[in-house]
Amino acid sequence: MLIEWVWTLAFLAVAGHCVARLSVVRDGGAARTHWVADAVMAAGMAAMVSPVGGPIPLAGWETAFVVALGWSLVAACRSEPLLWLRQAVAAAAMLYMLVTTGTHHGQVMSGPPVVSVLLAAYFLAVAGWSMLPVVGLRAAVAGGATGVLGPRVVSGCEVVMAAGMAVMLLH
Template sequence: MAWFAGAAAIGCLVVGLLHLHRLVTVPAGRAGEASSAAAATGMAAMFSPLGDPVPLAVWIAVFGGCAAWTFLLAARDEDVTHHLLCSGAMLFMLVGHNAHGSGLVMVSVVALVAAGYFAWHGLRCVDRFRIACTGHPRTVAGAQLVSAVAMSGMLVAMI
């Protein structure tokens, strides 16, 4: 299973780097690109078979900051809800994996609902990928598909 974790970590890291590149080179949608880069990098660290080199408090600050930034921009950006859910899901995975006792049921329910959302989002990305002819729209749709599949898989693993 370590080979899968390593491959998933590398895949998520590549997606994170793609979003960082777009953050610098594409002037529109910077909040979304930053949020997506943070989520992909966070998932790469979670998948890493070598362990997460970043302290939990730093990740909580990063995803809390992404959620707050996204929330503040909500009135101006139509894709904000998805990025807000991404940041919330990352925070949930960071703190929810330590649930014990009665809290475990609630964690499982939230993880299942969130996994369903990201699976649905993955299907939307497949449609976007098919519709886009070439170039950046297709690359972005593919990167978002990889992120959606990774997020769904990590959430299902929490159940």
């Protein structure tokens, strides 16, 4: 139960960070949409792993992630395909977890192991790649913000999200 609270707080911190990033985004709609999508994803992950669940019914989360998936696929055709395809995979993984468990109240994956393992491997790779700027082995890009809203913290949030997704898929 303690680990569920740790993940819940971590995901809520990431969601808060995403909302704070909206105040410094200067390059318009695509970047803002990305941070909104990340905030929704983090809130959904917090609700899914939380021991007390979340205030939004299952159908609400499913709808949010269907919209996020569709939006991400359309956005991938317009600009920054790698960024938006990563968002699409994350939205699809959230839908997969919601549909296979049938709940979001403190219960995590129980779906087909092959799909779970493949998705978890993907998210572990994303976490590893996102960790490189945190430890200074790769430059990070975060739109000119510094400090808590700077590139290393953004990369750290990506690590938390990707690692958390992998853990939820394998749990």
